[in-house]
Amino acid sequence: MARPKSEDKRNAILAAAIRVIVTQGLSAPTATIAHEAGVANGSLFTYFKTKADLLNQLYLELKTEMGTAALAGLPPDAAIRDQMFHFWSNWMRWATSNPEKRRVMAQLTVSEEITPETRIAAGKSMARIGELLEQVRAYGPMSEAPMGLVAQMMDALVTATENYILGDPDNAEAHSRTGFEALWRIMGSA
Amino acid sequence: MARPKSEDKRNAILAAAIRVIVTQGLSAPTATIAHEAGVANGSLFTYFKTKADLLNQLYLELKTEMGTAALAGLPPDAAIRDQMFHFWSNWMRWATSNPEKRRVMAQLTVSEEITPETRIAAGKSMARIGELLEQVRAYGPMSEAPMGLVAQMMDALVTATENYILGDPDNAEAHSRTGFEALWRIMGSA
């Protein structure tokens, strides 16, 4: 390999994509993204085969980052409710301190450009979260409900709470707590 | 006005837009929509000034239709929980029997093309729903929480439940019930 691709440049493109998409939406021209990243139009395509490829990789990166952040420092021996609250708080903190990433995630989640394969790969990085949720559900009022529905509901509550916090960041802490209590009322056991 | 615009044609365009957008996404060409509606390319623009205008009107129409459907036959003297359940069931039924409209709504909700004005107008048509929700909230565990957060959570739960039903329509009834019970655990009082 004569001249290695630089990880820096790849990251610069992904970061630029976030900044541009947040203001222009997913239809933002690749040229704009390349320019924002300080890279030539054509270079973008040496790092990402197509625009769709760029979007898929961005989605994967964001989802993984979010999952990692949410699980950071989870106390493995604490009561399940405390673990869940820790997890919830991490997630909220990440979301509120990365509003642009959150917005872009929301757009990508709904986009047709994201392939099922990417969604599955993204799901894998959430495996640990699934286990946790499974334990929570098993002894609560949702024990009979299908896991998929429970997972979607949690996701929905997270997103709703995050969205609301975005509009009133000063009371983030209180809203986060309200959200968690709602979640726990839905599926928790004690 | 010498020759009146036909309401039929307008509706044909909106209906065609739904059909086309559901398969092609919001970037679907206006030409395709016009063709699907059995109308010339240019005619579309006598009914809708721009493509964005078309999307905004479609959003408004769908949101209004959904709101109306959800409130149909609401028993005004029944217990508040029963009213809420009636409302929830209506909403679910509308969603499951109009999957394409639901999908298009989801796309429009997130789209940058929809103006704040349109969103506000759409909110107005939901006023009655707001009152109902207000009564529910007032005596439950969410009485201290801001109304906006409560509304977003309900919306999130509706959407999550709808989405899940879409993937397993055979058990729609059971899932709908599960969803409502979750909602009631969050904010109901008895």
Add this chain to the structure above:
DNA sequence: CAAAAATGACTGACTAGACAAGCACTAAAA
């Protein structure tokens, strides 16, 4: 240790195609 050859990342002008909207014209209503 040159130096030159091989490699492939990088550039940005360019192309081919798509699309929203305009327009000149025709048909229908009043």
Add this chain to the structure above:
DNA sequence: TTTTAGTGCTTGTCTAGTCAGTCATTTTTG
């Protein structure tokens, strides 16, 4: 006869992706 809806071809703009050539970096060779 006037006015406006309706038509579908045309136009100007925009954009994803290409490509011929350049240049930084590594590898080979005398």
